[in-house]
Amino acid sequence: MTLGDVRTTRWTSAELFAATLRGEPSVVHGLGDQPSVVPSNRWAQDADDTDVELLSRCVGPTLDVGCGPGRMTHALALMGARALGLDVIEEAVAQTRARGGSAIVRDVFHRVPGEGRWGTVLLADGNIGIGGDPVRLLRRAADLLCADGRVVLDLAPPGNGLARQLLRLEVGDRVSEPFAWGVLAPEALPQAAALAGFRVVEVRREGSRWFGLLQRRRLRP
Numbered sequence: 595m596t597l598g599d600v601r602t603t604r605w606t607s608a609e610l611f612a613a614t615l616r617g618e619p620s621v622v623h624g625l626g627d628q629p630s631v632v633p634s635n636r637w638a639q640d641a642d643d644t645d646v647e648l649l650s651r652c653v654g655p656t657l658d659v660g661c662g663p664g665r666m667t668h669a670l671a672l673m674g675a676r677a678l679g680l681d682v683i684e685e686a687v688a689q690t691r692a693r694g695g696s697a698i699v700r701d702v703f704h705r706v707p708g709e710g711r712w713g714t715v716l717l718a719d720g721n722i723g724i725g726g727d728p729v730r731l732l733r734r735a736a737d738l739l740c741a742d743g744r745v746v747l748d749l750a751p752p753g754n755g756l757a758r759q760l761l762r763l764e765v766g767d768r769v770s771e772p773f774a775w776g777v778l779a780p781e782a783l784p785q786a787a788a789l790a791g792f793r794v795v796e797v798r799r800e801g802s803r804w805f806g807l808l809q810r811r812r813l814r815p
Contacts, residue, residue, distance in 0.1 A: 607773040610763040612685040615663055624761035624775075632763070637662045637719065638689075641669035644800045645718070649673065651746045651796070651807050654713020657738060659702050660721035664690025670716075671695055680706065703734055712738050717747035726758045726774025732790030732808070739810055745792065749780055749804040756782035780804055 614620040614634045621629035641649065649669055654676075658667045661679025667690050670677035679690045679697030690697035700706060702724065715735040722728045735745050757777040763770040778786055780797045783806050787794050792808035799805075 605768045605770045607761075607763050607770040608683050610765045610768060610770045612683050613765045613768075614763070615683065615685045615689060618765050620763060620765040622761050622763050623769075624759050624772075629764065634663075637665060639665060641665050644803055645669060646673075647800050648718065648746060648748070648803075648805050649716075651744070651805070652677075652714040652716060653744060654740070655708065655711070656714040656716055657706070657708075657712045658697075658716045658718070659735075660717070660719070660724055661690050661695070661697055662686050662719070664693050664695040664697060666716060666718050667695035667697060668693045678707070702731070702738075706738055709738055711740050713740060713743055715739060715743070715745045717745060720748055720750070720777075722747050722749070722778045723759075723776040726776050728756060728776040728778040729786050729789045731776070732786060732792060736791050736810060741810065741812070743810050744795070745806075745808040747778075747806050747808070749783065749797070749806050750777045751802075751804060752780050754779035754782075756786055780806070783808075 614632050620632045623629050656670055656675055656677045658679040661667045661681050664679055667677050667679035679695055680700045680702055681687050682701050684699055687697040687699050725731055754777050759775050760772040761775045762772055784794050787808050791811050793811055795809050796807040
């Protein structure tokens with residue numbers, strides 16, 4: 595199926611992400627020249643060693659933004675951390691709760707419990723892309739964090755810079771309306787972090803994944 599074959603019926607990305615989380619095979623258009631398979635099977639599994647390495651950077655109460663089916667939220671709870679998952683998709687929150695994590699249906703750009711008191715904002719699995727503007731999302735993270743809070747995030751591979759993309763999700767014969775998604779790679783992280791009031795503490799590669807750790811800049815007296 596090509597996008598030229600899309601039927602006139604319109605689907606939201608949230609509707610099709612819910613179908614993806616229920617196990618329906620799906621691909622996303624717009625990340626490259628060819629459709630990319632959505633790795634929903636990996637999201638549904640327990641956190642692996644690479645995930646745990648990322649989570650070891652989380653300090654204090656942690657907000658898992660875009661928690662999906664909750665593998666990270668659940669893993670944090672098993673590590674003894676206070677963690678709350680956020681997702682706009684009810685299916686994602688239901689799955690997170692079913693596996694033992696705490697989660698609520700909420701847009702990160704709307705009012706969030708505990709604003710200004712979170713120790714870490716977690717943006718795993720490329721969730722820095724939420725909303726299509728990584729700098730705006732980091733600024734929102736700064737609002738959610740305590741004075742010495744941090745952001746722990748997955749990054750795109752080097753060479754992808756800072757970009758805004760329009761994507762479509764395809765599940766069977768259904769294709770979503772376009773939705774904005776952001777990309778942030780290691781070489782663009784210092785500038786994006788500075789614009790949002792953070793400094794880069796660490797950039798690390800683990801296998802095929804790149805991680806970043808940002809710390810809020812302290813205001814001068």
